[in-house]
Amino acid sequence: MSIPQPSYQGIFQRLQQHLPGAGIAWMSQMRDSALATLQQQGFPDTRMEAWKYTDLRSLGRHLFTPTTANREISTAQLEPWLFDQEPMHRLVFVDGRFAPQLSPLHALSGGVTLTSLAAALERHPAELEHRLGRTLDTQRPGFNAMNTAFLQDGAYLKLERQTVLDLPVHLLFISSGQTEHMATLRNVIMAAPGSAVTVIESWVALGDATCLSNTITEIMLEDNASLEHYKVVQEGDSATHIGDTSVYQQADSRFTSHSITLGGRLVRNDLDVCLDGHGAECALNGLTLTRGRQHVDNHTRIDHQQSHASSREYYKGILDDRSRTVFSGRIKVHPGAQKTTAQQNNHSLLLSADAEADARPQFEIYADDVQCTHGCTVGELDADALFYLRSRALDRESARNLLVYAFAADVLERMQQQPVRHYLEQQLARHLSGATARLQSAAWH
Amino acid sequence: MTVSNPQISRLLDQEYSAGFVTDIDADSVPPGLSEEVIRFISAKKQEPQFLLDWRLKAYRHWLSMPVPQWSSVHYPPIDYNAISYYSSPKSRGQAPASLEEVDPKLLDTYAKLGIPLAEQKQLAGVAVDAVFDSVSVATTFKDTLAEHGIIFCSFSEAVREHPDLVQQYLGSVVPPTDNFYASLNSAVFSDGSFVYVPKGVRCPMELSTYFRINAANTGQFERTLIIAEEGSYVSYLEGCTAPMRDENQLHAAVVELVALQDAQIRYSTVQNWYPGDSQGHGGIYNFVTKRGACRGDNAHISWTQVETGSAITWKYPSVILEGDNAVGEFYSVAMTNNYQQADTGTKMIHLGKNTRSTIISKGISARQGRNAYRGLVKVLKGAEGARNYTQCDSLLIGDRCGAHTFPYIEVKNPTARVEHEASTSRIGEEQLFYCQQRGLSAEDAVTLIVNGFCKQVFNELPMEFAVEAQKLLGINLEGVVG
Numbered sequence: 071m072s073i074p075q076p077s078y079q080g081i082f083q084r085l086q087q088h089l090p091g092a093g094i095a096w097m098s099q100m101r102d103s104a105l106a107t108l109q110q111q112g113f114p115d116t117r118m119e120a121w122k123y124t125d126l127r128s129l130g131r132h133l134f135t136p137t138t139a140n141r142e143i144s145t146a147q148l149e150p151w152l153f154d155q156e157p158m159h160r161l162v163f164v165d166g167r168f169a170p171q172l173s174p175l176h177a178l179s180g181g182v183t184l185t186s187l188a189a190a191l192e193r194h195p196a197e198l199e200h201r202l203g204r205t206l207d208t209q210r211p212g213f214n215a216m217n218t219a220f221l222q223d224g225a226y227l228k229l230e231r232q233t234v235l236d237l238p239v240h241l242l243f244i245s246s247g248q249t250e251h252m253a254t255l256r257n258v259i260m261a262a263p264g265s266a267v268t269v270i271e272s273w274v275a276l277g278d279a280t281c282l283s284n285t286i287t288e289i290m291l292e293d294n295a296s297l298e299h300y301k302v303v304q305e306g307d308s309a310t311h312i313g314d315t316s317v318y319q320q321a322d323s324r325f326t327s328h329s330i331t332l333g334g335r336l337v338r339n340d341l342d343v344c345l346d347g348h349g350a351e352c353a354l355n356g357l358t359l360t361r362g363r364q365h366v367d368n369h370t371r372i373d374h375q376q377s378h379a380s381s382r383e384y385y386k387g388i389l390d391d392r393s394r395t396v397f398s399g400r401i402k403v404h405p406g407a408q409k410t411t412a413q414q415n416n417h418s419l420l421l422s423a424d425a426e427a428d429a430r431p432q433f434e435i436y437a438d439d440v441q442c443t444h445g446c447t448v449g450e451l452d453a454d455a456l457f458y459l460r461s462r463a464l465d466r467e468s469a470r471n472l473l474v475y476a477f478a479a480d481v482l483e484r485m486q487q488q489p490v491r492h493y494l495e496q497q498l499a500r501h502l503s504g505a506t507a508r509l510q511s512a513a514w515h
Numbered sequence: 516m517t518v519s520n521p522q523i524s525r526l527l528d529q530e531y532s533a534g535f536v537t538d539i540d541a542d543s544v545p546p547g548l549s550e551e552v553i554r555f556i557s558a559k560k561q562e563p564q565f566l567l568d569w570r571l572k573a574y575r576h577w578l579s580m581p582v583p584q585w586s587s588v589h590y591p592p593i594d595y596n597a598i599s600y601y602s603s604p605k606s607r608g609q610a611p612a613s614l615e616e617v618d619p620k621l622l623d624t625y626a627k628l629g630i631p632l633a634e635q636k637q638l639a640g641v642a643v644d645a646v647f648d649s650v651s652v653a654t655t656f657k658d659t660l661a662e663h664g665i666i667f668c669s670f671s672e673a674v675r676e677h678p679d680l681v682q683q684y685l686g687s688v689v690p691p692t693d694n695f696y697a698s699l700n701s702a703v704f705s706d707g708s709f710v711y712v713p714k715g716v717r718c719p720m721e722l723s724t725y726f727r728i729n730a731a732n733t734g735q736f737e738r739t740l741i742i743a744e745e746g747s748y749v750s751y752l753e754g755c756t757a758p759m760r761d762e763n764q765l766h767a768a769v770v771e772l773v774a775l776q777d778a779q780i781r782y783s784t785v786q787n788w789y790p791g792d793s794q795g796h797g798g799i800y801n802f803v804t805k806r807g808a809c810r811g812d813n814a815h816i817s818w819t820q821v822e823t824g825s826a827i828t829w830k831y832p833s834v835i836l837e838g839d840n841a842v843g844e845f846y847s848v849a850m851t852n853n854y855q856q857a858d859t860g861t862k863m864i865h866l867g868k869n870t871r872s873t874i875i876s877k878g879i880s881a882r883q884g885r886n887a888y889r890g891l892v893k894v895l896k897g898a899e900g901a902r903n904y905t906q907c908d909s910l911l912i913g914d915r916c917g918a919h920t921f922p923y924i925e926v927k928n929p930t931a932r933v934e935h936e937a938s939t940s941r942i943g944e945e946q947l948f949y950c951q952q953r954g955l956s957a958e959d960a961v962t963l964i965v966n967g968f969c970k971q972v973f974n975e976l977p978m979e980f981a982v983e984a985q986k987l988l989g990i991n992l993e994g995v996v997g
Contacts, residue, residue, distance in 0.1 A: 119585070405915065420929030423896075429924040431935065438911035438941040446935035448894075448926040 072112030072212065075130035079109065082219060088138050090188035090223060094195050100203070104218035111211040118211070123396040123428050124338060124367050129310060134252035134282045136220050137165045141246045143276070145172060151242055151274050153489035158240040158270070159184060165246050166222040166253030166283075176237060181230035181265075184239060187256055190226035198226075201258065205288050205316045205344070213312050217254050217284050224256040224285075229265035229295070238268035238487060243285075245309060247277020257287040261295035261323075268298045270490060273313075275306035275333070285313045291323035293347065298326045300490055304497075305334035307362065314340040321347030321376075328485055329356040331366050332497055338367040345372065345379040356385035357481040357494075359501050360393035360425075367396040374407040383414040386481050388474060389425035398430040399444070405436040414444035419451065419477055471502045544601045550574065553702055556601050560671050560705075563678050566685075573691035573701030580695050587887045587919060588827045588856045590800060593765060600703045600736070659719070665749075666711040667722055670738055673709035680711055684742055688771040688808045688835070696767040697804040700736045704769070707737035712747040712778075721977050723752040739770040743778035745811065750781040752980050766825075768803045776811025776838065781819070783976050785984045788824040795854025795883075798826025805832035809841035812867070817844035819975045821984040822857060831889065833862035836870035836898075843872040846972040848984075851884030851916070860890035860907075860921075865898035865931070875971050876907040880916035887919040894931040901931040909939040910968055 082105050091097035113129055114121040143164050152160075161184070162172035168186040178184060191198060206214055225241045245253060259269060273283060283305060291297055305311045311334045317325055331337050343352045358366045372381045387395040397416045418427035431444040451473050459469035478498050485491040544555055553574055557567040582592070660667050666677060674681050691701035712718055743749050766788065774780050782805075791798025801824075807816035818832035834843030845861035863872035878886035888907045909918035920937045942964050950960035966973075973981050 408914065418926070420926065420931075423929055425929065426925070426927045428926070429922075429935075431920070431922060431937070433909075433918070433920040433937065433939060435909070435911070435918045435939050436915075438914045438916065440911075440939060440941075442937075442939040444920075444935070444937045446922070446924060447933060448924060449932040450929040 073115045073127050073130045075112055076133040077109065078105065078133070078216070078219070081133070081135050085136060085138065085220070089136075089221065091191040091195070091221075094191065096199050097191065097195070101219050101221070104215040107215035108212060108219055111215060113212040120369065120398070123394075124336075124365070126336075128336070129282065132250050132280060132282075134250050136222050136252050136254055137167065137248060140167060140169070141165055141248075143169065143172065143244065143246065147276065148172060148242065148244075151272050153240070153493050156489040158238050159235075160240040160242060161186065161225050162242045162244065163223060163253075163255065164244050165248065165251060166243075166255055168223050179233065179235070181233035182235055183226065183228040185226050187221075187224040187226045187258060190258075198258070201260070201288075201290070202256070203288070205290065205318045205342075206286065206314070213284055214286065214314065217256060217286050217314075220252065220254040220284075221256050222254045224258065226258050227267070227269065228260045229262055229267055231262040232264040233262070234265065235267040238270055240270045240272065243271070243273045243283070245273075245275040245277075245279070245281055245283065245306065247275060247279040247306065248281060249279045251279065251281040253281070253283045253285075255283070255285045257285075259287065259289045259297065261289075261291045261297060263293040263295060265292075266296040268300075268487060270300040270487065271302065273301075273303045273305055273311060273334075275304070275309060278306040278308050280308045281306070281310070283309065283311045283313070285311070287313075287315045289315065289317040289325070291317070291319045291325060291350075293320050294322045295320075296324040298328075298486055300328045300485070300487065301330065301339065302490070302494070303331045303334055303337050303339070305337065307333070307335060309334050311337045311339075313338065315342070317341075317343040317352070319343065319345050319347060319350040319352065322349040323347065323351070325350075325352040326486075327352070327354045327356075328481075328490075329354070329368065330481075330494060331356075331358045331360075331368075332501070334364065334366070336365045339369070341368070341370045343370075343372045343381070344375060345381065346375040348376050348378045350376070350379045351381070353382045353484075354384070355481050355484050356383075357478055358385075358387040358389075358395050359478070359498065360387070360395055361390040361501075361504075362393060363391070364393040365395075366393070367398070369396075369398045371400045372402070372412065374401070374403045374410045374412065377406065377408045377410065379407065380411040381413070383416075384481060384484070385416045386477065387418040387427060388421065388478060389418065389427055390421045392422070392424040394426045394428070396428045396430070397446075398432070400432040400434070401442065401444075402434040403437050403440055403442065407437050408439040410437065410440040410442070412440070412442040416444075416446045417477075418448045419474065420448065421450070421474070474502055475499070543599045546599045547596045548574075548598070548600060548703065552600050556703060556705060559601065560674070562674055565678075565682055566674060569686070569691065570702050573698050574703075576692050577695070577698035577702055580698060583695050586829055586858045586889070587885065587921075588829055588858045590827055593800070595699070598765060601705055663716050663719060664713045665716060665718055666709065668709055670704070670707040670709050670740070673740070677709075677711070680742065681709070681740070684740055684771070684773055685738075686771075688773060688806050689769050689804050694804060696802045697769050700738060700767045700769045700804070704736045704738040707739045707768070708741075709739070710741040710749060710751060712743045712749045714744040715746045716744075717747065718749040721750045721752055721980075735764075735766050735768070737768045739768070740773075741771070741780055741782070742773045743775065743780050745775045746777040748779045750977060751783070752977060753782070753784045765800045766802065770803070770805040770832075772807030772816055774807065774809050774811070774814035774816050777813045778811065779815040780807065781817050781977075782807070782832070783980055784818075784820040784822075785980060786820065786822045786824055786828065789826075790824045790855050791826040791853065793853045795826070798855070799824065801825035801828045801830065803830040805830060806835065806862075807833070807843070808835045809838050809843065809867075809870075811841075812838040813840045813842075814838050815842040815844075817842075817846070817975070818861065819844075819846040819972065820848070820859075821972070821976070822847070822849040822859060825857075826855060828855075828857040828859055831860050831862055833864070834872065835864045835866065836872065836901075837866045839867040839869055841867050841870045843870070844975075845872075845874045845876070846975040847876045848879070848969045848972045849877070849886055850879040850881075851886045852881045854883050856885040858887040858889055860888045862891040863893070863903060865892075865894045865901040865903070867898060869900040869902075870898055871902045872904075874903070874905040874907070876905075877969050877972055878907070878909040878918055879912070879965065879968070880909065880918050881912040883915050885917040885919075887921060888937075889921040891923040891925070892933055892935070893923075893925045894928050894933065896927045898928050899930050901928060901933075903931075903933045905933075905935040907937045908968070909937075910965065911939065911941040
């Protein structure tokens with residue numbers, strides 16, 4: 071079951087020697103077998119349950135190629151995405167390649183390793199041998215294999231026991247706008263017992279091009295470790311973003327995710343969390359703003375493997391024009407995972423007659439002493455609320471924008487990082503004023 | 516076994532009380548499926564040519580279909596050539612003219628199940644079209660219904676007496692190519708019920724059919740067709756029990772409902788097929804396709820089901836809301852005990868303006884029971900102002916059972932309001948303690964709690980059926996529904 075696609079064999083043979091870890095036997099072996107898997111599996115089609123609402127046929131019409139040349143980008147061009155110059159440890163990647171000249175690191179305290187993955191592969195190959203790809207779900211046909219086969223770079227962050235990193239780590243991935251370009255990135259985050267860190271992933275574009283970002287972030291949180299993870303996707307209007315965040319949590323660890331999707335023609339965010347320790351907690355928040363013909367998928371999966379763990383999910387979507395969003399949230403409570411609490415909420419707001427929201431909240435429960443709830447709504451703005459505001463002299467647009475803003479702010483308010491939150495609030499306001507402008511121009515004609 | 520409370524445990528252990536075999540010579544075809552068998556069934560039932568052609572077309576299509584694998588139920592592959600596709604009680608030389616002519620053994624069977632036909636005829640005011648294996652053996656109250664112009668008969672009779680109606684509506688809601696088991700049913704269906712309510716008529720009584728599976732190795736493939744003409748109303752009850760058997764038996768029925776403008780159909784089911792023994796051996800595979808179409812404005816279809824039996828229940832009674840302001844409802848209680856599996860739910864397809872649907876699903880799993888709610892709410896572009904409310908709750912008894920929910924929500928119209936809620940929990944120790952502390956026995960306490968859990972659904976059942984449903988649940992599973 072896969073869509074027709076060109077063969078990636080030729081590109082692989084041409085690039086093989088230029089990809090990181092080329093001299094490492096296990097790495098080459100892993101890439102070879104991944105390529106074989108990719109050729110055999112292909113990209114998934116809509117007959118596969120997990121891809122039922124995601125039509126990838128357009129991807130099969132292109133042969134995406136990773137770049138081997140560095141594209142020059144000035145620091146000034148990064149300005150819009152630097153969160154008002156707030157101090158952060160920053161790694162910048164241009165078209166999938168690490169750009170050290172754009173990545174000034176603040177002094178790192180002891181017990182922290184933060185480098186590019188390529189550098190880590192050179193320096194500590196043995197450490198990565200048993201770590202890379204360990205937590206990945208094999209149910210994601212095609213893309214995981216493609217990521218492994220063509221892996222270019224990514225961030226490598228390792229925290230020793232009890233290390234707390236005060237400044238957040240900002241990973242900025244820029245697409246310079248090359249047609250049929252593929253950026254293949256893999257981030258590895260390992261947090262030893264008692265450590266804590268904040269990581270922000272930004273996916274942005276300088277130009278509009280038909281390109282593909284294939285990204286995987288592997289996160290390993292040991293006992294009592296804590297991570298707040300942001301993923302902000304603002305790819306170009308013709309870009310495809312296929313991202314997988316895979317999290318493995320041990321006892322009493324805490325994971326908070328904020329997944330915000332603002333741009334990209336087709337965006338798919340997979341987020342898999344395995345709670346494999348007593349008392350582990352995760353909170354997954356998401357906000358999607360779509361317009362035009364955008365298609366955004368958020369697929370989450372939470373595995374409650376051990377007892378006394380808790381998970382909370384809060385995803386919202388605001389859809390305009392002819393856009394479409396899909397939310398799929400699977401929660402599995404494994405046998406013996408007693409005293410599990412799981413809450414899931416998904417709300418979609420349709421602003422246009424042509425938008426479509428699909429939702430698929432799912433529970434699989436094999437233990438009895440659990441509290442699991444999910445709630446899901448789809449609808450337009452509440453007429454009563456609109457009337458309330460208009461009766462208080464707000465014009466139609468302001469009333470509408472205020473309600474939409476409040477709907478979205480609900481997710482942003484959950485963020486701890488003020489600079490990121492502030493940035494997103496601005497983006498949201500801009501999105502709404504754009505919608506207003508378009509409505510007004512439509513009214514004039 | 517970790518059901519901690521000994522009283523609950525004892526209730527769980529209750530034997531299947533409807534398990535006995537009636538000894539009647541059956542006129543069956545040897546096991547196997549081929550065009551010859553279909554021709555035999557069709558000839559035996561003296562069917563018109565169109566129906567034979569229809570069956571053969573369905574059969575040929577069925578041959579090309581893969582066995583569906585997507586559900587959460589597990590069972591060994593079924594050998595469709597090991598099933599006998601036709602069986603009718605031999606004593607039926609001519610159709611009995613009245614209840615007195617019916618084989619007393621059959622009547623006795625029903626009496627053991629607590630549904631004496633004769634008694635019901637007088638006391639309950641319920642007309643019963645009883646299907647014993649594949650052939651309808653007794654139809655009561657036909658005359659009363661005839662006065663109102665209502666046709667209520669076995670499907671075979673409808674084919675003979677009203678072929679035009681059958682031809683017009685058969686397969687119009689569930690096409691013979693719809694799915695694997697619907698196709699199989701279309702090819703080999705043996706009998707079932709047929710209801711036609713004319714324009715503006717309100718059916719004066721609840722119509723009811725009791726299905727029984729009796730002969731071993733006999734799959735049962737009924738087909739029910741209910742047509743409610745403009746402005747009419749009918750309430751239909753379906754009850755199922757089956758005697759104890761070691762082999763798994765396949766039951767693949769199809770139910771089609773057609774409600775025209777301003778018509779209302781209420782379809783209630785209490786399903787108590789043999790669930791298999793406590794080790795998971797035997798039991799019925801209940802793979803049923805049920806679908807209703809609200810063809811006109813303001814049409815109303817509601818499904819109410821209480822599923823307590825069967826080794827595997829796999830069905831999704833659905834409503835296609837075509838007319839404006841049409842209403843679809845689904846109320847379900849599904850209980851699984853021991854190794855029973857249920858994968859059930861509904862589909863609500865909103866096409867017309869201001870269409871409304873309500874889904875209330877209550878799943879109860881005990882021991883290794885597996886219970887899944889799987890549903891689809893689809894609002895199409897033209898369904899201005901559509902409204903859906905879905906609630907599915909699961910109750911877990913024992914730490915080795917499973918409860919799953921797989922709702923699908925697809926909304927293509929911004930004026931639609933779709934809400935879905937689900938929860939999963941067990942009977943709390945505190946709740947039990949609270950009741951016991953007030954003087955209730957543990958058994959009564961559990962009864963009270965589960966009864967409360969299911970109340971929303973029981974309220975939708977017609978009175979007589981609500982009593983029976985509670986009785987069956989009480990005997991059959993936890994004994995906790997009073």
